[in-house]
Amino acid sequence: KKSGYVETYKDKVIVVFTSGKIIYLDKNSFVKNNVLEFKNIKNNLNSNFFDQKIKWSGVKDIKVINDNLYVSLTKEIKKNCYNTSLYKSKINETNLNFVKLFEPNECFSLDRSIQAFKYFNGYQNGGRIANYKDKIYLTIGDYNYWEKPQDVNSYAGKIISIDPNNYETKIISLGHRNPQGLQIIKNKNLLISTEHGPKGGDEINLIKLDEKKIPNYAWPISSYGEHYDVVPINSFTKKFAPLYKSHKDHGFVEPIKYFDNAIGISEIIKNYQKTNRFFITSLKDKKIYEIQFKNNFEFKKIVSEIEINERIRDIIYDFKNHCYYIYGESTPKLISMCKK
Secondary structure: OOOEEEEEEOOEEEEEEOOOOEEEEEHHHHHHOOOOOEEEEEEOOOOOOOOOOOOOOOEEEEEEEOOEEEEEEEEEEEOOEEEEEEEEEEOOOOEEOOEEEEOOOOOEEOOOEEOOEEOOOOOOOEEEEEEEOOEEEEEEOOOOOOOOOOOOOOOOOEEEEEOOOOOOEEEEEEOOOOEEEEEEEHHHOEEEEEEOOOEOOEEEEEEEOOOOOOOEOOOOOEOOOEOOOOOOOOHHHHHHOOOEOOOHHHOOOOOOEEEOOOOOEEEEEEOOOOOOEEEEEEOOOOEEEEEEEOOOOOEEEEEEEEEOOOOEEEEEEEOOOOEEEEEEOOOOEEEEEEOO
């Protein structure tokens, strides 16, 4: 599997492939000498948690928090029934042993169809991880179960917080389809998420973490995208996924930016050299969009588009070397973008 995710830890770049394979690279050799030497790290992911024959199964994001590596993954909760779970391992040089931190009780079946339409979609699984203060934030996709994102008794189509000390979970926002990017704005107590629309309508959403009421981002009641051609427009579709164009008119939160045509939106990260600017990576367009917000985080403009010519799954920043590391999954390859 060519998909993968990248993180840094001390002098290492960590790459975890969707298949569960993990490698360490020497950060300095990679950045300064352009040498791509790596070490395979034993772990218990690929042999225990998912079926390698299923294309969409596997690792969905990684995050280093203190001395632990957190991994989100699609997990078979019971026979042919899946959901997004969170595991962690203490980081060491030889063997990573991942243990469960969070696993939902509900799961979504491979076998579910409605009126001749194959309803389950394992690619809509979310899995992006962020951390802030004493909480871990995790996105969970809707797996194409349209009735779930508006149901507060389900974690599907939600962004949740997890307390790693007592395992308490809380819904932070709802009405999401497939959130693929998270960025904490620490001094503002804000969370920015990016998510895939259906046929068009990729979104950037702003979440205020100090709000008492859980914000609702409308999926699948409202969306600026359209249903794919394979989706039958019937009583089920009209009830749960009418895809109205306005969010606000139906009592929901509008995105701060949406793309009419899908860009295959993935991760979002700050541009640490410029105020109020961020980089958004894309899978479909194979480029990085540099965007600018106003001081109140209203969208201002797209500043530039950086051609990478790779499906970009992940991007992180290395403060020590002032470099961005980009995971391009078409080849796949690891790319550095460093301050001169």
